[in-house]
Amino acid sequence: xxxxxxxxxxxxxxxxxxxxxxxSPANYNPAAKNLIKSAFSRFDKDSILDFFTSLxxxxxxxxxxVFPITNQSSSVLKLLEMELNRLGVEIQTGFDVTDCSSxxxxxxxxxxxxxxxxxxxxxxxxxxxxxxxxxxxxxxxxMARRLGHSIIMPVPSAVPLTVKDPLxxxxxxxxxxxxxxxxxxxxxxxxxxxxxxxxxxxxxGTAILDxxxxxxxxxxRGNLHDVVVSLDITPFMSGANxxxxxxxxxxxxxxxxxxxxxxxxxxxxxxxxxxxxxxxxNKIVNALKDRRFKITGTRxxxxxxxxxxxxxxxxxxxxxxESKLKKDVxxxxxxxxxxxxxxxxxxxxxxxxxxxxxxxGAA
Ligand SMILES: Cc1cc2nc3c(=O)[nH]c(=O)nc-3n(C[C@H](O)[C@H](O)[C@H](O)COP(=O)(O)OP(=O)(O)OC[C@H]3O[C@@H](n4cnc5c(N)ncnc54)[C@H](O)[C@@H]3O)c2cc1C
Numbered sequence: 001x002x003x004x005x006x007x008x009x010x011x012x013x014x015x016x017x018x019x020x021x022x023x024s025p026a027n028y029n030p031a032a033k034n035l036i037k038s039a040f041s042r043f044d045k046d047s048i049l050d051f052f053t054s055l056x057x058x059x060x061x062x063x064x065x066v067f068p069i070t071n072q073s074s075s076v077l078k079l080l081e082m083e084l085n086r087l088g089v090e091i092q093t094g095f096d097v098t099d100c101s102s103x104x105x106x107x108x109x110x111x112x113x114x115x116x117x118x119x120x121x122x123x124x125x126x127x128x129x130x131x132x133x134x135x136x137x138x139x140x141x142x143m144a145r146r147l148g149h150s151i152i153m154p155v156p157s158a159v160p161l162t163v164k165d166p167l168x169x170x171x172x173x174x175x176x177x178x179x180x181x182x183x184x185x186x187x188x189x190x191x192x193x194x195x196x197x198x199x200x201x202x203x204x205g206t207a208i209l210d211x212x213x214x215x216x217x218x219x220x221r222g223n224l225h226d227v228v229v230s231l232d233i234t235p236f237m238s239g240a241n242x243x244x245x246x247x248x249x250x251x252x253x254x255x256x257x258x259x260x261x262x263x264x265x266x267x268x269x270x271x272x273x274x275x276x277x278x279x280x281x282n283k284i285v286n287a288l289k290d291r292r293f294k295i296t297g298t299r300x301x302x303x304x305x306x307x308x309x310x311x312x313x314x315x316x317x318x319x320x321x322e323s324k325l326k327k328d329v330x331x332x333x334x335x336x337x338x339x340x341x342x343x344x345x346x347x348x349x350x351x352x353x354x355x356x357x358x359x360x361g362a363a
Contacts, residue, residue, distance in 0.1 A: 006134040016073035019066035020344035029339035043352040055079040128307025128334040148325040156218040156304030157213040160204035173196035180207040181234040189214040230299040310337040320360035
């Protein structure tokens, strides 16, 4: 890329959620548990906070999510660039590495333009595959593959989902607090509460992004088709209470065109009017508490926040992040199959793994 940190700039909606107050292996790919434990035992949450504080970054937490006090990603990027300059680190932008080979203990990195750099050690930090226009398009997986590494098939994660259901089209633009469950082959694979957004192509919002990884893996990696999202759009009320409330509304003679007023945003009245007309309370409860959508796909790399999959962590030394297959090659960041939840965990991993690979590589 012509400049550093393009993805960092858009992170957290331009605010950069750079850390979470509660980091634990439970927030990452369960298969990476030992790697995560090892990395954060050496560069933990406090080390990350101290590091950024020492650069001059003031931070604040909002529901455990750590942001720069300026709420600007550019503050984080600028301070990192100033530190690189202070340390005299040579920066080469616009150097698109297409090949990494080794000869007589020296690595040769070749760029698209034919320019080459020699080095004794290499750290591969090419990121995942999301938002490829910002620089990380998965090409460094191929580099690792040529060095002998296996790649767990990358799939888009924290990604909106596509469905063919007239309700989504009708309610497009409507946001509502919901409880979402991913059912794969009839089994609940993940669950999340949060904002749901109806779109003309399907479902989005934080509740959907938070359950999307299991769905994306099933569809893209497992080629599974029995993938369903079940929505509870009245999670604030138990099924029994909802039944009572709906019965009360029927008895009180609520207008069928305005039957759900006060329970759901007004637009839902028109969408659910046929149910209100039908008058079957069990059917209505079911439609509000367990409305099912068959998932046809994901919105893909251009709309996903993270990559699930990447370089097989079993081939990487837990303590140093050095390749077990090729001496003097290290990895850090999203390029590894570490995954993670939304909430600052990916950048936390990028800082911790960058620190560890950098120190080990410099030793
Ligand atoms: C919309 C969005 C919002 C996000 N928000 C957050 C958030 O708030 N909090 C959070 O924790 N995470 C967030 N993430 C995820 C987070 O940004 C990434 O996990 C993180 O940036 C990964 O860091 P990285 O250094 O491993 O990779 P990247 O940041 O992707 O950097 C990889 C770099 O490698 C360069 N590169 C790739 N291939 C080559 C090559 N062949 N030659 C030379 N250079 C190459 C790229 O140009 C890029 O500069 C968000 C992601 C997206 C897409």
